[in-house]
Amino acid sequence: MAAASRSTWYTFLAWRLAKSIPVLFAAAFLVFVLVDFVPGDPSITRNGQPTDSAERARWLEENGFNDPIPIRYVRFLGEAIRGDFGFTLVSRQEVSKVIAETLPITLQLTGFAILIAVLLAILVGGISATKYDTWFGRLLQNIATLMMSTPNYWLSIVVVGLLSVNLRLLPSGGYTSIAEGGISGWAQSLIIPSTMLAIPIAGALARIVRTSILEELEKDYMQFARTQGLSPARLITKHLVRNVAIAPVTVLGLYAGYLLAGAAFIETAMSIPGIGRLLVDAALKADIWTLRAVAVLVAAIFLAITALVDLALFLLDPRTREMS
Template sequence: MIKVILKRLLNAIPLLFMISIIAFLLIKLAPGDPIQSFVTPDMHPDDVERIRKSLGLDQPIHIQYMMWLQNTLSGNLGYSIISKRPVLDMIVERLPATIGLMGASLLVSLVIAIPLGMLTAVKKNTFFDRIANFISYIGISIPSFWFALLLIYLFSLKWGLLPSMGMRTVGEDSILDILKHGILPCTVLAFQNISVYMRYIRSSTIHQLEEDYVQIQYAYGSSKARVLYNHVLRNVLLPIITIIGLSIPSLVGGAFITETVFSWPGLGLLGVTSIFSFDYPVIMAITLFSSIMLVLGNLVADILYSVVDPRIRLRG
């Protein structure tokens, strides 16, 4: 298993290298100039060029990329053009907020989707099954930003039950306050995942209930709950682990939108702000960290796959 993990990590190096090249080219080809944030109406053109040279933006694009790559490999992600702060410090400050939000939404998705999907499979074609499928279609179809705005209007503006912005209330420093602020963004991220996971679990459970081993367990006198928990659940989890690995990119992308709508102080909000201000070092750092999160997320999914199914572990 250790060899497999090391091999996957080594294979991720050229992948991250290609992602960095593509991201750097897209940033440089995009319209806009970060120098505009420094320019004043009475500034002399020579001063503008001096600023451009001090930031290294007067070099050819391949030279700029090699300079960025050399600094990144040495552990130096550079300084933000706008805030003048070290990019690594900005990432470290906001990374826990993003990981916490993504982790909480993924945990909520699994806790709700697994029993709900198995229950709809057991009650196939009943009224409960039709209602659950209808709600899942809604969760898959609606845009996350529209759902976020709807929740803000209902729970914050109309009913005043939950805060609509930020991660903390001014003057409050408690876990309960953070949880209250995280309910709405976590709900937005989890709702679509619950809809997707539930449908896969329902389909997989229906297929497993038709297998011979289930009928044999019933013949031995096992109850339906015992069969579902001891036998069907393990086989149902296999495709779900795959779906989790495939849904990590959408979870990261959804975090960018959700954090922006709710002003959640994570990497998503920082990334969107940096894009609008053409803060190249911050954009590249967030792209790199997001790519690393995706690679590690898929690696964890593969490891969990081998834990659930020992046959995969034995084959390596």
């Protein structure tokens, strides 16, 4: 039975990832075309000064800019499959190497943010559901709404000003690796940015958790389970958690795009050398090789996250197994 179940979700995940491949190719083509409209001249950016028309034409010809878009796209795909994304336009570093250095930082930041968002959502949403008819429950519901609607860029300014500038408890920006500052220094460098990224998501998830708990508690199966004399702990762990988790997991997957976009802003504002800041810098410098590689990578990450969310729903909700 266990082997069959494991085989089933393996098959579902493989099928779901296979469905994402055409979408990724389409996204890569869209990115490839749109990058051509980014303001700026890469030939000028590369040389650091205006070039005469002959030199510019020669540079564009050498780098394949005069070829038709379909040919350039196929060439880009072939190089990308081999892991060759070219070189950054200004520093002439391998784009794949730069991505390998910056991507783990963004994954740490967003991973911390998801952890904080989930913990806050469970705490605020769970308590506000159990105290829904009290002033404290209504207060927590309003706090969740405030968290959801507060812009993280404004909140970042306030928190940095308070905790970093005035109280000097946490660094105001930058990133410290474990090798440089140990676990303590690494965690301190991520607390503010990851929390700012997490708070709007936590507010939305908390409201959904509260609503899901209240709805599940009123359903017949929960009423029946209570009459059987099950303890509150068993009611929660055996019946409530699995059903309540479905809606928040779905919404968390939808917020994947927000996380990636928010990471770009947070990293740029707080001087964190992650993939989001790399994307912004590439756009400002008209670094089309880096811009294309990072944009396609972000699309792939988003598709992978949605596939994992679908897998989680497949495991949580028996109805999805029947439909698939």
